[in-house]
Amino acid sequence: MTGPERITLAMTGASGAQYGLRLLDCLVQEDREVHFLISKAAQLVMATETDVTLPGKPQAMQAFLTEYTGASAAQIKVYGKEDWMAPPASGSSAPSAMVVVPCSTGTLSAIATGACNNLIERAADVTLKERRQLILVPREAPYSSIHLENMLKLSNLGVTILPASPGFYHQPQTLDDIVDFVVARILNLLDIPQDMLPRWGEHHMVNDE
Template identity: 85%
Template structure:
C-alpha cells in the first residue's frame, strides 16, 4: 500500500464542501482509515452546498458517513472539536498525514500561529511538529495580505498550500470533473493511487505526431 494508511481529514467553514466529501469517499475506496473532524461552520456550508446534512453528534455522524461511503466498520472515526483524547491530538497516536479541505482563512490563521483552540487546530499543530504531511486547501477570493502571509508562514513550516483552483487541461465537462481535479491533486501529494486525473502529458501519449 502506497501512501499513509491513516489520514486525518478535517473540513472547516469555507466554500468547497464537495471537495471534502469526495476526498472522504476516495480515501475509503482506497481502504485508508480516516479520522474525520468537522467544524460547526463546515456543517452549515455542507448542508448549503450539497444534499448532505450531517447528524450533530460524533457517533451518529460516524454511522451516517460510514453508510454514505460504504466504509468498513471502524474505517471512519469521527471526533468532536474538544475530544482531546482523540489520536490526532497527540504525536504518538496521530495518523500519518492530515488534510484540511476546505480550509477557511480563520483556520489557516489559527494553524499558522499555533492556537490549538480545538481538535482541528491541535491536529494540524501535531502534524507540523511531527513533520508529517499537512495539506491545506483554502477557498477564498481575493486573498488579503494577511491570508498570503499566513500561507507563506505555513509553507515555511512545512505545510503544503493547495488552493481550490481547478485546472482545465483535462477538459472538464461537469462540476464533478472540477472537484475531481483538486481531489486528485491531494491524493497525488499523499502518494495514494488515483485514476481521476492523468498526470501532465499522459493524455497526449496516444496522439503524438510523427
C-alpha cells in the same frame, strides 16, 4: 499500499464542501483509515452547498458517513471538536498525514499562529511539530496580505498549500469533473492511487508527420 494508511481529514467553514466529501469517499475506496473532524461552520456550509446534512453528535455522524461512503466498520472515526483524548491530538498516535479541505482563512490563521482552541487546530499543530505531511486547501477570493503571509509562513514550515483552483486542460464536462481535479491533486500529493485525472503528459501523443 502506497501513501499513508491513516489520514486525518478535517473540514472547516469555507465554501467547497464537495471537495471534502469527495476526498473522504476516495480515501474509503482506497482502504484508508480516516480520522474525520468537522467544524460547526463546515456543517452549515455542507447543508447549504450539498444535499448532505450531517447529524450533530460524533457517534451518529460516524454511522452516517460509514453508510454514506460504504466504509467498513471503524474505517471512519469521527471526533468532537473538544475530544482531547482523540488520536489526532497526540504525536504518539496521530495519523502520518492530515488534510484540511476546505480550509477557511480563520483556520489557516489559527494553524499559522499555533492556536489549539479545538481539535482541528490541535491536530494540525501536532502534524507540524511531528514533521508530518499537512495539506491545506483554502477556498477564498481574493486573498488579503494577511492570508498570503500566513500561507507563506506555513509553506516555509513544510506545509503544502493547495488552493482549490481547478485546471481545465482535462476538459471538464461536469461539476464533478472540476471537483475531481482538486481531489486528484490531493491524492497525488498523498501518493494514493487515483484514476480521476491523468498526470500531465500521460496521454500526450507526438505527431512526427
